[in-house]
Amino acid sequence: MEYSFSDRVNSLKPSAIREIFKYAADPEVVSLSAGNPAPDAFPAKEIAEISADLLNRHPVDALQYGLTEGYTPLRDYLKKYMKDKYGIGSENDQLIITSGAQQVMDLAAKSLCNEGDVVICEAPSFIGSLNSFRSYNAKLVGVPVESDGINTEILEEKLKTEKNVRFIYVIPNFQNPSGVTMSLEKRKKVYALAKKYGVMILEDNPYGELRYFGENVPAIKSLDTDGIVMYAGSFSKVISPGMRVGWCVAPTPVIQKMVVCKQGQDVHTNMWSQIVIHEYVTKYDFEAHLNYLRELYRKKAQFMMDLLDEHLAPYITYDKIDGGLFIMCKLPDNINMLDFCKEAVKRKVCVVPGNAFLTDENEECHTFRVNFSTPTDQQLEKGVKILGQLIKELCQ
Amino acid sequence: MEYSFSDRVNSLKPSAIREIFKYAADPEVVSLSAGNPAPDAFPAKEIAEISADLLNRHPVDALQYGLTEGYTPLRDYLKKYMKDKYGIGSENDQLIITSGAQQVMDLAAKSLCNEGDVVICEAPSFIGSLNSFRSYNAKLVGVPVESDGINTEILEEKLKTEKNVRFIYVIPNFQNPSGVTMSLEKRKKVYALAKKYGVMILEDNPYGELRYFGENVPAIKSLDTDGIVMYAGSFSKVISPGMRVGWCVAPTPVIQKMVVCKQGQDVHTNMWSQIVIHEYVTKYDFEAHLNYLRELYRKKAQFMMDLLDEHLAPYITYDKIDGGLFIMCKLPDNINMLDFCKEAVKRKVCVVPGNAFLTDENEECHTFRVNFSTPTDQQLEKGVKILGQLIKELCQ
Numbered sequence: 001m002e003y004s005f006s007d008r009v010n011s012l013k014p015s016a017i018r019e020i021f022k023y024a025a026d027p028e029v030v031s032l033s034a035g036n037p038a039p040d041a042f043p044a045k046e047i048a049e050i051s052a053d054l055l056n057r058h059p060v061d062a063l064q065y066g067l068t069e070g071y072t073p074l075r076d077y078l079k080k081y082m083k084d085k086y087g088i089g090s091e092n093d094q095l096i097i098t099s100g101a102q103q104v105m106d107l108a109a110k111s112l113c114n115e116g117d118v119v120i121c122e123a124p125s126f127i128g129s130l131n132s133f134r135s136y137n138a139k140l141v142g143v144p145v146e147s148d149g150i151n152t153e154i155l156e157e158k159l160k161t162e163k164n165v166r167f168i169y170v171i172p173n174f175q176n177p178s179g180v181t182m183s184l185e186k187r188k189k190v191y192a193l194a195k196k197y198g199v200m201i202l203e204d205n206p207y208g209e210l211r212y213f214g215e216n217v218p219a220i221k222s223l224d225t226d227g228i229v230m231y232a233g234s235f236s237k238v239i240s241p242g243m244r245v246g247w248c249v250a251p252t253p254v255i256q257k258m259v260v261c262k263q264g265q266d267v268h269t270n271m272w273s274q275i276v277i278h279e280y281v282t283k284y285d286f287e288a289h290l291n292y293l294r295e296l297y298r299k300k301a302q303f304m305m306d307l308l309d310e311h312l313a314p315y316i317t318y319d320k321i322d323g324g325l326f327i328m329c330k331l332p333d334n335i336n337m338l339d340f341c342k343e344a345v346k347r348k349v350c351v352v353p354g355n356a357f358l359t360d361e362n363e364e365c366h367t368f369r370v371n372f373s374t375p376t377d378q379q380l381e382k383g384v385k386i387l388g389q390l391i392k393e394l395c396q
Numbered sequence: 397m398e399y400s401f402s403d404r405v406n407s408l409k410p411s412a413i414r415e416i417f418k419y420a421a422d423p424e425v426v427s428l429s430a431g432n433p434a435p436d437a438f439p440a441k442e443i444a445e446i447s448a449d450l451l452n453r454h455p456v457d458a459l460q461y462g463l464t465e466g467y468t469p470l471r472d473y474l475k476k477y478m479k480d481k482y483g484i485g486s487e488n489d490q491l492i493i494t495s496g497a498q499q500v501m502d503l504a505a506k507s508l509c510n511e512g513d514v515v516i517c518e519a520p521s522f523i524g525s526l527n528s529f530r531s532y533n534a535k536l537v538g539v540p541v542e543s544d545g546i547n548t549e550i551l552e553e554k555l556k557t558e559k560n561v562r563f564i565y566v567i568p569n570f571q572n573p574s575g576v577t578m579s580l581e582k583r584k585k586v587y588a589l590a591k592k593y594g595v596m597i598l599e600d601n602p603y604g605e606l607r608y609f610g611e612n613v614p615a616i617k618s619l620d621t622d623g624i625v626m627y628a629g630s631f632s633k634v635i636s637p638g639m640r641v642g643w644c645v646a647p648t649p650v651i652q653k654m655v656v657c658k659q660g661q662d663v664h665t666n667m668w669s670q671i672v673i674h675e676y677v678t679k680y681d682f683e684a685h686l687n688y689l690r691e692l693y694r695k696k697a698q699f700m701m702d703l704l705d706e707h708l709a710p711y712i713t714y715d716k717i718d719g720g721l722f723i724m725c726k727l728p729d730n731i732n733m734l735d736f737c738k739e740a741v742k743r744k745v746c747v748v749p750g751n752a753f754l755t756d757e758n759e760e761c762h763t764f765r766v767n768f769s770t771p772t773d774q775q776l777e778k779g780v781k782i783l784g785q786l787i788k789e790l791c792q
Contacts, residue, residue: 001623003649044455059440063636099662132660227397240459242667253399260408264528266495270666271638
């Protein structure tokens, strides 16, 4: 049998990052390529307690079918939490629980984009989201990210010239992969431009709670008086990614379409995860856990930046980060980035080639992404030293 | 803001069944409209034991990111189980774990159908699947179901006349909603027709393990020597729907596309569910649990059919079932089906109007679906008596 596939999936390739995981599985390899929480970042004891109580006392709640919109107490909690803590959500918004924030990207593209419609993305941006959009045959248009966020002049140019733009996709906090945080000024500008050109914004904020330095910057969604922002949140980086629980706050008509699409996709999100997370955030000290995570990762982030300064300067540069899990490194222009990454793998260090995060993978690219949350301090040191040795050999 | 949506979702409506659940939430209403397992059908004690052990000893396994293809030990178990027990799967097939079998329907349509391509469905068929296909703008073409399964003459006619048919969607065992089981002869015929016309088959088998009467009929996938059948399985009806774990066995190139699509949809299925189910099926007596379920539901199915015979005959007829969770009832031609269902709701009995399961909801329809797994025997009796009183009033 000759198999033929739909146009929308014909061009899709497996995520380069997940492909690189295969090398990273070699225990001798130092993987700076993942984006996993640290193994000691999970509230494992509390989850075990809550789960035992749930499964002993109310097992049917966890095992029976649930509502597509999500577990009502968790939805109610999140509406209040987002509103009280971040000023997110109005009477014109609704909230859906999703199977990880990844599903928000899928549902947004599915609900809003006809094939060929445009999604404007930061360049670079999160590859998982780009692939979601691609999987509906959306046309991706990249706008460069600077050290204070997306270039708003080029953004306006694209809004003027591109036809059928449906939404602007941004990760304003500690962007994956650049590590950059969008300034308040630029957030306001992006919002104003979206309003002016009649397009929506998809604001993805998986790392927002993981700020290690500086002050919180208001979410674009908190400025949304016109009903044009869809906001995606996630428990993956602050409780557990394996539980697959995220959410979206967006205008009610958009959420209604997402609900119908989710019905056909997975009926509803795993009930056990939703109930356990609700119990955890309401009956345990979630804020203390967030502080613990910030402390854990602040140390690792600082340790990593110190290592980069010590071993990679002046050849390799990077933007300092205020939070999140990733740092983007920039090679000198005369070094071939893919050759560098391949040679690093041979020397048993995995990093992610920067072109994986571009809307057009074939663009010239001199960056690579490193992660510091998953490896031990010892591994970080070993890995960065090897990268330092390599870049010195190439540049001297 | 005026919201505009993609063509593919513009026509989508929330599932009629799930809308009817809202009435069913009234505790005074006898709901014969659900499809939930009975509350005492879950291996709750065993799941609590396994979960406690997992979360105490290896919490990170359940809480960290996993592979998109699924938890490897569960995939390996299912490959062997399907092969040994049902002769399903060859060296040219692969297996993906999905977030419920519903996700298989989504991934199959996404991978195979361009907008406007045709999916041939049984008429009636499972509304959740029809909505999945619709959500990719597939054109649904219905072929009537008879008491031994799909009408294969009309199927061939449609295969001859319809352009761009991508696959034939069938539920051969205890079909939802008709309750009908496809004969072996027809399974062979459907396979031969798919081969002749170069289209694939999507065989959905969520109820296959729930046979109460008669002998197992081989799956179409077990006849698949040409690599043209995608098979969807599910733990929802035999362990728990809230855990959202299903799977698909299909030719490797198809599974590879499904994996890429799933990456962009939810990254991977909930880890806790996958590990707990794997432990349950390998370390506990799954076969004994299946026998317990068959006994539990056999009694309820027989009780329900006896009630229908006693209270609804001769006005309302139905095809006897050999398994599954649903029975399709047929009203006399002179009774308006929707009026009947609405009047039943007023009298506090919920059933599902048969047109909800048609590829064209506006077709004339005289059927409604009842479920017997969720209500208590007392509720079944009360509900059927009310339906009986109603039909007698209308016919006498």
